[in-house]
Amino acid sequence: MSSGERSPLVLGIETSCDETSVGIVRGGELLANVISSSMELHRRFGGVVPEVAARAHLEAMPQVISEAIDKAGVTLDDLDAVAVTSGPGLAGALMVGVGAAKGLAQSLALPLYAVNHLVGHVSVELLRSEGRDLELPTMALLVSGGHTAILMVRDIVEDVTLVGDTIDDAAGEAFDKVARLLGLPYPGGPEIDRVAREGNPADYAFPRGLTHPKDRVQHRFNFSFSGLKTAVARWWEKNGDPENPQLVADVAASFQEAVADVLVSKAIDACQEHGVPRLVLGGGVAANSRVRSLAEERCAAAGIELRIPPLSLCTDNGAMIAALGAELIRRGRPGSDMSVSAEPTLNASIPQAGFPSHEEDPAQSEVQQRDVEDSAEQVEQVDDAFTGLVPKVAPASRRERKGQSTWLGTIALSPAFGIGVVPAILAVVFGHVSLGREEKRRGSVVIAVIAGYLGIAVSTVVGVILATPVIRSLLVAAGFLLN
Numbered sequence: 413m414s415s416g417e418r419s420p421l422v423l424g425i426e427t428s429c430d431e432t433s434v435g436i437v438r439g440g441e442l443l444a445n446v447i448s449s450s451m452e453l454h455r456r457f458g459g460v461v462p463e464v465a466a467r468a469h470l471e472a473m474p475q476v477i478s479e480a481i482d483k484a485g486v487t488l489d490d491l492d493a494v495a496v497t498s499g500p501g502l503a504g505a506l507m508v509g510v511g512a513a514k515g516l517a518q519s520l521a522l523p524l525y526a527v528n529h530l531v532g533h534v535s536v537e538l539l540r541s542e543g544r545d546l547e548l549p550t551m552a553l554l555v556s557g558g559h560t561a562i563l564m565v566r567d568i569v570e571d572v573t574l575v576g577d578t579i580d581d582a583a584g585e586a587f588d589k590v591a592r593l594l595g596l597p598y599p600g601g602p603e604i605d606r607v608a609r610e611g612n613p614a615d616y617a618f619p620r621g622l623t624h625p626k627d628r629v630q631h632r633f634n635f636s637f638s639g640l641k642t643a644v645a646r647w648w649e650k651n652g653d654p655e656n657p658q659l660v661a662d663v664a665a666s667f668q669e670a671v672a673d674v675l676v677s678k679a680i681d682a683c684q685e686h687g688v689p690r691l692v693l694g695g696g697v698a699a700n701s702r703v704r705s706l707a708e709e710r711c712a713a714a715g716i717e718l719r720i721p722p723l724s725l726c727t728d729n730g731a732m733i734a735a736l737g738a739e740l741i742r743r744g745r746p747g748s749d750m751s752v753s754a755e756p757t758l759n760a761s762i763p764q765a766g767f768p769s770h771e772e773d774p775a776q777s778e779v780q781q782r783d784v785e786d787s788a789e790q791v792e793q794v795d796d797a798f799t800g801l802v803p804k805v806a807p808a809s810r811r812e813r814k815g816q817s818t819w820l821g822t823i824a825l826s827p828a829f830g831i832g833v834v835p836a837i838l839a840v841v842f843g844h845v846s847l848g849r850e851e852k853r854r855g856s857v858v859i860a861v862i863a864g865y866l867g868i869a870v871s872t873v874v875g876v877i878l879a880t881p882v883i884r885s886l887l888v889a890a891g892f893l894l895n
């Protein structure tokens with residue numbers, strides 16, 4: 413680390429959706445957080461278009477990096493590491509960020525930390541706690557246009573669990589779609605938030621997805637917003653009037669109430685179920701005034717400490733990615749492998765991608781290897797202690813026993829054995845019976861009995877040959893047998 417004893421200077425790149433963002437931190441201290449959004453380009457489509465977002469990242473990246481460097485008052489040479497979101501997110505968008513980060517890390521000979529976007533949202537807390545240890549455990553409710561998830565964080569590097577997820581639309585996506593329905597511009601979340609201030613949230617009781625008692629078994633902490641969106645659409649088709657601002661406000665407020673209610677109640681339920689006394693909010697929807705006020709109200713009532721980052725750190729940003737990178741360094745983690753790539757479906761329980769632990773943790777396998785060696789040694793010691801006392805009868809290993817039964821089974825079922833041996837046995841049995849009874853055709857009966865014995869021998873040999881894998885595969889290869 414070039415900065416000696418000082419905390420590492422980390423540049424973080426975030427491009428999982430429509431924000432091209434670069435943040436720079438020194439340990440837990442935020443130095444710069446530059447965000448350039450391609451939201452305007454998506455406006456006429458009413459939602460993020462992945463290819464448009466990827467191209468916009470490409471165009472914005474150099475400018476955003478140099479702006480962040482200037483703002484932080486550092487130079488590229490001062491950096492100790494580069495961090496980047498490798499997933500989850502839009503594949504093309506992620507690729508641009510990962511490509512840029514690799515190029516930067518490679519050219520500056522710095523370690524690369526490919527990190528998880530969702531865990532990044534929780535890492536904002538590292539900045540707010542200014543490098544002190546993050547207060548854990550905490551639950552995190554992460555709600556944006558692409559994600560709606562509840563994460564349980566017992567350790568931000570070692571122990572993150574996905575407690576709940578959306579089974580269809582993300583909450584932000586529902587805000588955007590319902591806004592379009594009501595004739596409001598994209599992005600719909602802030603628009604609904606704005607018009608809902610004039611509306612009555614109790615006017616329409618829209619459905620709360622996955623809150624039915626039967627859903628508690630499988631989907632207690634999961635979300636579903638597609639039914640809510642359809643319910644609003646059906647209602648609006650019949651009764652809607654975009655020219656009536658009060659109606660728009662009432663529907664917007666009622667829809668927003670349904671979303672806020674289900675988000676907050678499930679997050680608090682997760683805290684209580686897992687005995688976690690803290691809740692962090694993250695993602696663009698955490699900017700929603702009703703989500704915030706309801707979370708404050710209910711967390712206070714339930715004795716849960718609520719943490720909501722400032723807006724610029726709530727939405728997608730590079731600072732949170734840099735903060736997670738700095739934390740990984742502080743915890744002694746090596747950089748990710750340079751072959752790491754964009755991982756659009758990266759699991760929330762993997763804070764760092766391209767790190768050996770997720771394929772095979774060398775430390776872990778060393779421990780396992782030691783365990784195996786230790787137990788082998790113990791077995792040997794016990795064996796030695798019993799030598800001479802108990803006659804050693806080596807029990808057949810499972811594989812041997814399995815092998816035997818396979819052999820016997822194959823011989824018994826072998827068509828050659830089945831077809832050949834039955835008439836042969838019959839010939840032997842009837843031959844012996846006839847020999848005892850008649851004297852006349854004794855010669856031919858003896859021949860029949862001998863043929864019977866021969867038949868048994870031949871079919872057994874053929875059966876054994878066919879049941880022998882090597883011979884069998886040779887016969888198959890030579891075209892004498894079908895596999």
Ligand code: ADP
Nearest residue numbers: 429556557558584601602696697699700727728
């Ligand atoms: P992403 O870009 O991954 O979707 P963001 O953190 O940028 O994540 O969140 C954008 C989403 O947040 C959009 O769907 C937007 O409508 C929603 N959003 C932003 N502000 C608000 C708000 N005040 N109320 C509700 N939703 C909001």
Ligand code: MG
Nearest residue numbers: 429430431728
């Ligand atoms: Mg966004």
